[in-house]
Amino acid sequence: MTLDHEHELPGAAAWSAPVRAGRTVTLTALADGANATMLIIGADRLDRLNIPDTLKSQMSARIKPGMVLMSDRGLALATVTASSLDWHDCLTGALPDQLLLLELTKHGxxxxxxxxxxxxxxxxxxxxxxxASLTYVPDHGHAGDTVTLRADQDLLIFVSTAPHALSDGRAASVAVRLETPDHSEDHTGGHTGDPAPDPELREEAIRALRLTRELIA
Structure with missing residues (x-):
């Protein structure tokens, strides 16, 4: 199954799809208190999202606009090109349920x-x-909040709309809409459409993007 223009993921559900390099994916919260847990794996299955390296190299404890999501090999998986929120959690992990695991098994x-x-x-x-333990912040996200990612290489993405693991019942399962623009296929290695412009990036992120583009050129 591919991410084809628009998909509405109900609350307490999970979903997965390939996303080609150069495509953008926009997630939209359809009610207050949404949580969209996302795993990212390179389509070649060599590159996995590495949260510690992503945060350490870009001097942050959160995911926010202008950050490159990096792999174990220091390559760029995706870039956060826009967001209505300046904080997305990446320290807690996923709720220990079977939603994401079921999606993973579909891809081996x-x-x-x-x-x-x-x-x-x-x-x-x-x-x-x-x-000094971590605690969930209620009322952070609201209906209509969005975040946009650009795939910097061919990816597999996995999304769950289970509540945040630390919400302790304070958050319901909320639907999220996923959208990609309708691009025509170009002739540059199979990428689709023109990539979104890079936001202001740190040097480490620019280097990861350069290495990735050289690898997939």
């Missing part, structure tokens, strides 16, 4: 491939306790 993956992920539309903060 297993439980060992359930790696670190991004919780779009969700935010965590440091709690005021002796352990």
């Amino acid at each position: 993956f297993g439980e060992a491939d359930l790696h670190a992920c991004i919780n779009f539309f969700s935010k965590v903060s440091v709690a005021d306790d002796p352990r």
Whole structure:
């Protein structure tokens, strides 16, 4: 199954699709309190989203516009080109349920491939306790909030709309819409359409993009 222009993912559901390099994917929250947990794997199955390297190289503890999502090999998987929110959680991981695992098995993956992920539309903060533990921030995302990613190489994306793992029942399962523009196929290695312009990026992100473009040229 491919991501074909628009797909509405109900609450408490999961879905997966290939996305070709150069395509953009926009996620839209369809109600307050949405959470869209996303795993990203390169279509060649060599590159997996590496949250620690993504954060360390770009001096951030959150996913926000202008960040490149990097793989284990330091390559660019996708770039966050726009977002109505300046904070998307990537420290907590996925709710321990079977939604994402079921989608992974459709592509020949297993439980060992359930790696670190991004919780779009969700935010965590440091709690005021002796352990300085993470706590879920309610009322962060609202209906109509959006985030747009550009695929910097051919990808497999996996999305779950289960509540955030730390919400403790404070968040319901909310539907999310996924959209890609309708591009015509070009003749540059099979990519589709013109890539979205890069936002202002750190040097480490620019290097990851350059290496990736050289690899897939």
